[in-house]
Amino acid sequence: MSSSGSVPGNAVRVSTDPATDRAFMDDFTTMSTFGATAAGGVERQAATEADGQNRQWLAGWLIERGFTVAYDRIGNMFGLYELVPDAPYVLAGSHLDSQPRGGRYDGAYGVLAAAHTMDRLRQYYIANPGEAVYNLAVVNWFNEEGSRFKPSMQGSGVFTGKIELQAALDTADVAGISVASALGDLDMLGDKDVFTTGEHHTAGGLKVASYAEIHIEQGRELDKAGVLMGVVPSTWGANKYEISVIGAQSHTGATAIADRQDALFGAAKAVVALRDLADEYGEDLHTSCGQLTVYPNSPVVVAREVHMHLDLRSPSDDLLAEADVKLNRAFAEIEVAADVEIERRFAHTWKGHTYQPEGVALAENVIDALGHSHMQVRTRAGHDSTNMKDLVPTVMLFIPSVDGVSHAENEYTHDADLTAGVDVLTETVGRMVEGAL
The missing domain is CATH 3.30.70.360 (Alpha-Beta Plaits)
Structure with missing residues (x-):
């Protein structure tokens, strides 16, 4: 655990303007209206109307800021911004779908944090041309939760070749509606792959350099210890x-x-x-x-x-x-x-596997440079990074869940922790974009 800023590294990509935090929280409040429940949670299972509305809102947000929005053949949603022609992309994101009567933070925070991160970096690299080695991409993975369509982590599973595409598309919910039909009704099913990730995919043309994800912990280790950031070294x-x-x-x-x-x-x-x-x-x-x-x-x-x-x-x-x-x-x-x-x-x-040690060290150096406390926390829950870490260098970050509550409407994380997490993700991804991994 550390709480000092003794590690070298200037956090030049992180804004100190309070307006940036307010903008994030305003967007988070807006996003939480899609599928909102009376008890303060959300109900937007994969490819439902509420999930589609949230995706449409995010697409508009990204397009307004110059990103190109694209969907692949399993409905993963990407916001792309090219800084270096023909260079690979650094991806960051999570998922917007929820559990039935789930919490506002699970997954959705990570997608919005990634969107704000990439937009801040877009502005930074426009003002500082020549510093970026890789391009920027936000990702909203399809059906991470696995509540409507099983199994969980379906979008990232197909993306990494761990789940067969046609089997995923044919998966049906309890009403007999298939993934292909549900995504087709939303007009959010692409006819080709956006990224080329190996023999499991047809050529999409774009390459992935690395991946980062931030998520609420969904446990109480950080909250209990009074520590802001968790860096994930391995999975259960x-x-x-x-x-x-x-x-x-x-x-x-x-x-x-x-x-x-x-x-x-x-x-x-x-x-x-x-x-x-x-x-x-x-x-x-x-x-x-x-x-x-x-x-x-x-x-x-x-x-x-x-x-x-x-x-x-x-x-x-x-x-x-x-x-x-x-x-x-x-x-x-x-x-x-x-x-x-x-x-x-x-x-x-x-299986339980480790994340790349270089990514863990990078995240810890960033958190030290920003002067926040941190500790290593193994993830007991499955995340899309669980799949991505086997494909490309991957960084997984946690912020606290109050009392460890998750997959429930009373899931809660303090606003200051949310915005601090965006700062950490921004600086981490910025270093990844400049070739740190």
Whole structure:
């Protein structure tokens, strides 16, 4: 942890004019009206009307400032500004989509912070020609949350070749509407790739030099420690599963308990087994059942089928593999005890990996130069940077979440922390644009 500005480096790209902070907060207030809920959060799941309205607003904001807006074949949204002809781009961004009745800050802060960062840098490099090595790009990744369409981090997953494009486009929500249809209705689905990122993509022509993302922590380490900035050195690994518990439909009154194949009973045992695993390993394993759908979901019918979404997360890949074996064993025991079948498949999985040490050092030097406190914080949540770090040099930054609240309407981060984070991102990306990574 550090709170001094002893590391060399002039933070010349960071404005001290209070009007720049006010402008950011005004834009954040406006952006938070799209899909606003009565309790102070937002409801704008991927490719819904509210998400589309927010995207349209951001597109207008970028175009007014001279950026070119483009969409790729999975609906990722880019704001492009060329400083150096034919040079690669430094990307910065996050996601605008939310969880159902989610918070205003999750993801959206990172997109707007990136937009303001790139606009400040645009103005700086116009006034200081010849300093930039790379070009500027803002990105709003499609469907990071994975609440309407599964899995999560879908846009960055396709972009980095970890998710097959057609499979993503064919993914449907509970109403049967596909990603391709939803994005097509918004007129936000491109017919070609904006960037060329490897063999998984047709040539889009543009190259990526590096990536930066800033996000609320979604945990309480920074808030608890009273530290402003978190620099992410590595991620927790995660296994996310889709399972179906298959039983037999019958009458809740007439069917003898011994004769029942109650899928909901089996699902309940699976939820308890998950929690038992978490209790066994303590803070080294997080588990949850985030979604459960019962069929036929009638008050007088023993459930025939339950679809569930479960996850295991750990800082240790070995522990995660061990917990997976134990979960398999628990499922086998549940099948016998509840007289059901459990069909399991991975929906999404990633290993715990490190971010480039050079990016961590760069961010820490910037934060020191700006005189802010900082500490290293591993990310337990998945972020688009989790995918991008495997493709290009990547910097991931956190600012505090009050009481660690996230994915909820009472999610909150102080205004001063928001604006300070934009300053840190601006100076970090500026150094990246000048070739620091």
